Amino acid sequence: MDLNFTRSFFPGLESPWIFMDNAGGSQICRTVTERMFDFYRSSHVQLGASYGPSVIATERVAESQRWMAEYINASDPCEVIMGSSTSLLLRMLASNLGRVLPKGSEIIVTNCDHEANIGCWRELENSGMIIKPWKINPETFKLELPELERLLTRQTRLVAFTHSSNILGTINPIADITRLAHTHGAMVCVDGVAYAPHKPVDVALWNVDFYVFSFYKTYGPHYAMLYGKKQILDNLPGNNHYFIGKDQSPYKFQPGNVNFEFAWGMCGLRDYYNALFEFHFPGDNASDFRYRLNKVSVLISNHEHLLGNTLLAFLATKPRVRIIGQPTATETRVPTISFIVNDTDSESVVLKMDKEMIGIRFGDFYAKHLVRDLGIERYNGVVRISMVHYNTIEEVDKLILALDRII
Ligand SMILES: Cc1ncc(COP(=O)(O)O)c(C=O)c1O
CATH class of the missing domain: 3.40.640.10 (Type I PLP-dependent aspartate aminotransferase-like (Major domain))
Incomplete structure (x- = not known):
């Protein structure tokens, strides 16, 4: 997937911030x-x-x-x-x-x-x-x-x-x-x-x-x-x-x-997916939108798998971290990755990421029953990093570098 082409559709990504609170809200597409x-x-x-x-x-x-x-x-x-x-x-x-x-x-x-x-x-x-x-x-x-x-x-x-x-x-x-x-x-x-x-x-x-x-x-x-x-x-x-x-x-x-x-x-979302299709599959003249969407989605899934896998592999090396969810990137997982850190308020992790200009989030995300039943209220909920297809592997590397200093 060509990330320069993809990201050019999101004016908000010109910001110096890294956006990894996408499960909270994504950037809007210019189309x-x-x-x-x-x-x-x-x-x-x-x-x-x-x-x-x-x-x-x-x-x-x-x-x-x-x-x-x-x-x-x-x-x-x-x-x-x-x-x-x-x-x-x-x-x-x-x-x-x-x-x-x-x-x-x-x-x-x-x-x-x-x-x-x-x-x-x-x-x-x-x-x-x-x-x-x-x-x-x-x-x-x-x-x-x-x-x-x-x-x-x-x-x-x-x-x-x-x-x-x-x-x-x-x-x-x-x-x-x-x-x-x-x-x-x-x-x-x-x-x-x-x-x-x-x-x-x-x-x-x-x-x-x-x-x-x-x-x-x-x-x-x-x-x-x-x-x-x-x-x-x-x-x-x-x-x-x-x-x-x-x-x-x-x-x-x-x-x-x-x-x-x-x-x-x-x-405009149809325009976006059509543009992604035409850019990545130049020889394919199919006009059916669902066909195009499915082809583009394979690229998106592969890229998201790489992002998720990279972050999860890093978190697995951290003995104080407990991942709240499946610990590996699989077909049955999206790259919304939550974790807690032993004896640490989740808010403190997120506040340190703010200083690095990495936008992530902590809390229960209104999934209050889940956080209560898992017994993790005392951590102030989870630290959540939620990525989508426009995030880059370079952004994940920066996040890992910043996280590595504090967890
Ligand atoms: C999984 C899930 N369901 C529902 C909602 C609520 O969506 P809305 O803000 O459109 O009411 C959210 C919002 O964060 C959500 O994450």
């Missing part, structure tokens, strides 16, 4: 901001009128809806619901399901999710639902399928789990979990926030019922999307005005409408 500015300049009007600029704005938002569906491999653009954040979209979904699921329905939540995919479901206890926790094996840091099988009953209606934990970096076996849940008649709601910045999302392949992630971690603005299977969405009441019909997905879930310029901006 996204260019489209946003273009929207402000040329079509910043309300949708749905007959005059020219409004026709353009309407078509732009419709195109972004189609592109997002293609980006996640959904068959119908009306399965894409946009909203301000993953947290809000999940709350909206939970309020809808809470109105249609029978009392006594069981919902399984994990202890390794961000609170966004736990709290909104737990609150349904007030509406008569029964919540069951599915905990990771604290030795392997993995969600285990036999444990899920033990929890599933004929009353289970939903399994809410994370595709990849924002602390552990482990990629959970989404298709296997979904198959098992479906066998018992339960739906799945997957938080893809920590996964989507790294690998292609494919809701059709995994057969998930709901999948959600945030654009500000996938090189876009502070915005998010929720995928829902059409036949399920059609049977939910929605949150919009009384005169917005039940058949009007996604509008019935988007009161006040979407953010037009962010939606249009996200088409």
Whole structure:
């Protein structure tokens, strides 16, 4: 992967800082901001009128809806619901399901999710639902399928789990979990926030019922999307005005409408992946976007594997360090790497990195159940280094040099 070419798409990377808090938020791609500015300049009007600029704005938002569906491999653009954040979209979904699921329905939540995919479901206890926790094996840091099988009953209606934990970096076996849940008649709601910045999302392949992630971690603005299977969405009441019909997905879930310029901006991600493809595969004339995305993603995964492997290999040489997650770079891990240092407050490590102009972070990252269950609250959470494809091996070397002096 040509890192000079790749990084040229991110003006923020011209900064002297090294950005390794990408699981907190990534840099924004210039092809996204260019489209946003273009929207402000040329079509910043309300949708749905007959005059020219409004026709353009309407078509732009419709195109972004189609592109997002293609980006996640959904068959119908009306399965894409946009909203301000993953947290809000999940709350909206939970309020809808809470109105249609029978009392006594069981919902399984994990202890390794961000609170966004736990709290909104737990609150349904007030509406008569029964919540069951599915905990990771604290030795392997993995969600285990036999444990899920033990929890599933004929009353289970939903399994809410994370595709990849924002602390552990482990990629959970989404298709296997979904198959098992479906066998018992339960739906799945997957938080893809920590996964989507790294690998292609494919809701059709995994057969998930709901999948959600945030654009500000996938090189876009502070915005998010929720995928829902059409036949399920059609049977939910929605949150919009009384005169917005039940058949009007996604509008019935988007009161006040979407953010037009962010939606249009996200088409800039398609421009970015197309540019990466055309640069790296000059002889390949394929035009199918998903084909292109998959080819580019192999390059991205190989590079991210190198970054993760280099850092993990260094951490393994440090006797005072305990990695919170899988200790080696594998296919089932993203380069979000967390650790604690014996007898050390995680904050103190991060503050020293600030002085080196390396942006990392400490804490529980709203995965409070995980940090509590692992007994690492007293460290003030973990030190988390989260890298993405635009990070360089030189940056990892600088980080290692700085870490080596203090841990
Ligand atoms: C794994 C995970 N899920 C959900 C969220 C919440 O996303 P948002 O800020 O869009 O609500 C975050 C935010 O950090 C996250 O890391």
